[in-house]
Amino acid sequence: MKSLKKQRRIQVILLAVVALVLATGLIGYAMRDGINFFxxxxxxxxxxxxxxxxxxxxxxxxxxxxxxxxxETVRFSVTDGGASVPVVYTGVLPDLFAENQGMIGTGRYVDGVFEATEILAKHDETYMPKEVMDALKEQGVYQEPGES
Structure with a gap:
């Protein structure tokens, strides 16, 4: 009787491990196109x-x-101080989109041009996306507001 309980417990644990591995695999498969690297x-x-x-x-x-x-097609270049990449975007730009302002675009790099499908711009005078700020700091271009 005791070995039957032990065997049942092992079966339940193995079933739980298999279910967890399967669920993790399905989640990873579903998210493969949703993860965009910066x-x-x-x-x-x-x-x-x-x-x-x-x-x-x-x-x-x-x-x-x-x-x-x-x-609605717009062309511009994006720089981090070290390099510039030409961008082409078809659509309506955010109201605060302007030259010398921070932006993030989602898209593909085809034949030397970034073909954006989405453009995000800063939303006030002091905001800049963290990824952009870090990249500009790395290049020595960005200074914190108030620094001289």
Whole structure:
């Protein structure tokens, strides 16, 4: 009788482990397209991603590069102080999108151009996305407000 209880307990534990492994695998499979890695322009130039890879890129909109084509297509360059990457985006830009301002875009890097599907811009005078701020600090371009 005692060995039957022990055998049943082992079966329940094994079943729980198998269920946990299966659930983890299914979650990972479902999230494979939902995970977007952040890269700075210098990282994109140094190690260009595959054209099929969707990722986020951020930096400052380079001054003098913002060109609005006919329709909703916009072209500009994003820099982190070390490198610039040309960006093309078709859609409505956020109201606060401007040159020399922080932005993050989601898209693909195809033939040397970042084709953005989504653009996010800062939402007030002092805000900058953490990833962009860290990349700019790494390049020595960004200073905290109030520093001289």
């Amino acid at each position: 890269r700075a322009p210098s990282q994109v130039i140094a190690e260009p991603p595959e054209p099929t890879e969707v990722f986020r890129m951020g930096g400052l909109v380079e001054e003098g590069t913002l060109v609005r084509d006919q329709g």
